[in-house]
Amino acid sequence: MRIQQIELDSNLFLSPLAGYTNLPMRMTLRELGGLGWATTDLVNARSLIERNPTALKLVESCAGDRPLSIQLFGSRPDEMRDAAVICEEMGAQAVDINMGCPVKKVTKIGGGSAMMTELSKTADLVRRMVGAVGIPVTAKMRLGWDSENITAPDLARVLEEAGVAAVFVHGRTRAQGFSGAVSLAGIRAVVEAVRSIPVIGNGDVTTPEAARRMLAETGCAGVSIGRGAFYDPWIFRRTEHFLRTGELLPEPGFAERIRVLRRHFERYCDFYGDARGPRLFRKVAPWYAKRFGPAKPFKQRILTIESKADFEAVVSEYLSWRSAFCDASGELLPKYRPAPMSPAFSRGGAEGGPSDRDSIPVPRGPVETW
Numbered sequence: 001m002r003i004q005q006i007e008l009d010s011n012l013f014l015s016p017l018a019g020y021t022n023l024p025m026r027m028t029l030r031e032l033g034g035l036g037w038a039t040t041d042l043v044n045a046r047s048l049i050e051r052n053p054t055a056l057k058l059v060e061s062c063a064g065d066r067p068l069s070i071q072l073f074g075s076r077p078d079e080m081r082d083a084a085v086i087c088e089e090m091g092a093q094a095v096d097i098n099m100g101c102p103v104k105k106v107t108k109i110g111g112g113s114a115m116m117t118e119l120s121k122t123a124d125l126v127r128r129m130v131g132a133v134g135i136p137v138t139a140k141m142r143l144g145w146d147s148e149n150i151t152a153p154d155l156a157r158v159l160e161e162a163g164v165a166a167v168f169v170h171g172r173t174r175a176q177g178f179s180g181a182v183s184l185a186g187i188r189a190v191v192e193a194v195r196s197i198p199v200i201g202n203g204d205v206t207t208p209e210a211a212r213r214m215l216a217e218t219g220c221a222g223v224s225i226g227r228g229a230f231y232d233p234w235i236f237r238r239t240e241h242f243l244r245t246g247e248l249l250p251e252p253g254f255a256e257r258i259r260v261l262r263r264h265f266e267r268y269c270d271f272y273g274d275a276r277g278p279r280l281f282r283k284v285a286p287w288y289a290k291r292f293g294p295a296k297p298f299k300q301r302i303l304t305i306e307s308k309a310d311f312e313a314v315v316s317e318y319l320s321w322r323s324a325f326c327d328a329s330g331e332l333l334p335k336y337r338p339a340p341m342s343p344a345f346s347r348g349g350a351e352g353g354p355s356d357r358d359s360i361p362v363p364r365g366p367v368e369t370w
């Protein structure tokens with residue numbers, strides 16, 4: 001698929017996940033294959049203009065980190081325009097506008113999902129951004145503010161007129177937060193509302209089959225995956241292969257999971273330094289552990305690491321502890337194997353059920369309200 005002038009290798013996208021989708025995570029996922037496009041965490045437009053070090057760290061990239069879109073939030077058209085120009089100068093392939101974030105600090109300044117409630121103001125902001133840069137400007141939205149106000153189809157139509165190159169739709173309302181089912185019908189309504197720009201569906205895709213179902217039932221051009229990539233960094237490769245060939249590759253084995261965990265950790269240390277990297281990795285490692293089988297001591301001890309040596313000690317102690325649950329060839333005995341991932345909204349009827357989202361929890365902390 002294409003987004004304006006950019007031809008993508010696959011129609012699979014990494015959703016922005018604040019606090020996670022930094023350069024180390026993006027490069028770890030890209031190396032595993034199948035990922036067509038990645039977006040940074042959301043970045044405050046004004047902070048970028050002010051060259052705030054935290055904002056600059058969020059947009060840090062490298063030659064292999066392509067195509068990359070920088071996601072901006074803000075509501076002042078002049079700031080959003082100037083920040084978009086900075087993104088282009090920094091070498092980003094696209095700029096994405098956050099119109100879906102329900103967090104108060106973002107909506108109270110008129111950004112994030114508040115933008116979905118004021119169509120003409122939002123269109124004006126987008127026009128200014130589009131007019132100022134040569135790279136595609138895209139928008140990421142939810143279905144609407146709440147179930148009484150499903151504005152995404154109208155918003156998408158207005159944004160297309162204003163010049164956005166693609167829209168990303170998380171199939172929930174702001175009021176839903178992360179609970180309740182993703183509405184494939186809601187995503188479909190957005191696909192039907194636009195004339196020709198690609199619509200990328202998003203929400204609760206944790207398996208290749210779920211991606212196929214979202215594509216088939218909504219007619220969307222691509223699928224964006226967020227939390228599914230926490231569990232399964234190989235999801236893009238497996239999904240790309242499945243969509244192309246119909247063959248479902250097995251989930252990777254434990255040795256491969258440990259290899260990639262180590263690689264991700266090394267990148268954290270390179271990126272954040274040997275002092276901060278291990279501490280910041282404390283919140284990443286438990287996601288890998290969710291598919292390890294028995295992992296209680298690992299999950300506890302990894303939260304205490306301060307250094308590279310601590311990390312290696314925790315991993316090697318865990319490897320010997322875990323062998324008690326394995327057969328002679330090192331495979332987990334059947335009763336300890338984690339259940340296979342099953343397509344989230346594909347369970348229990350066309351629109352899934354509330355229990356579906358439990359399979360991809362939101363990380364603990366302020367982001368729970370995302």
Ligand SMILES: Cc1cc2nc3c(=O)[nH]c(=O)nc-3n(C[C@H](O)[C@H](O)[C@H](O)COP(=O)(O)O)c2cc1C
Nearest residue numbers: 015016017018041042170203204225226227367370
């Ligand atoms: C921890 C966390 C951080 C998020 N950060 C962002 C963000 O910075 N920008 C954004 O547009 N959406 C953000 N989201 C929403 C995701 O991009 C995505 O729309 C949502 O998680 C649904 O997709 P998923 O079920 O594949 O995760 C975040 C979600 C989570 C769980």
